[in-house]
Amino acid sequence: MKLIVGLGNPGTQYAETRHNIGFMVAAYLAERSGIALKRKGYQGFYGVGRVAGTEATILLPQTYMNRSGTSVAPACQSLGVTPGDLIVVHDEIDLAFGCLRIKVGGGHGGHNGLRSLGAALGETGYNRLRMGVGRPPAGGDVSGHVLSRFNASERGSLQKYVEMAADALELLLREGAQEAMNSYNNREVLT
Secondary structure: OEEEEEOOOOOHHHOOEHHHHHHHHHHHHHHHOOOOOOEEEOOEEEEEEEEOOEEEEEEEEOOOHHHOHHHHHHHHHHHOOOHHHEEEEEEEOOOOOOOEEEEEOOOOOOOHHHHHHHHHHOOOOOEEEEEEOOOOOOOOOHHHHHOOEOOHHHHHHHHHHHHHHHHHHHHHHHHOHHHHHHHHOOOOOOO
């Protein structure tokens, strides 16, 4: 069993913000795989099915980003998921919009959702799909940036970006982290 978690904030006011790109990717992957995210549990919405031929649970925590660990840790424990079987999709300000990177382990880099996961899980050796949302202009407010909606130019290619991320997740499930990193981590920014 793999557990794929999209990080984000619940509520319509956050639905199309940069911070919620993890939700967008996980929800799209679920839809593409025929998995309904209608079950309530683990302080979130989830569904179970097959993704790229692998049994998987897809979870959207409803705890707000800063408390993501309170949803993910009980899900891991209940499902018997080890860090190697956990994949977390999240926004990344250190990557430009359209860039994605697959990573195994590492620190939280100031991301409060990852900080919460590390504290709740007691380790950080899980798989990550880092979705670039860019930095605010020099001196700009990071919190305001990630909680803002994508601009018109970004919205024009957002669906393609989400689909590319779902492709990367499917490759990660089929071939493993190294193959997925080799295929996606050196790609140019989405145009």
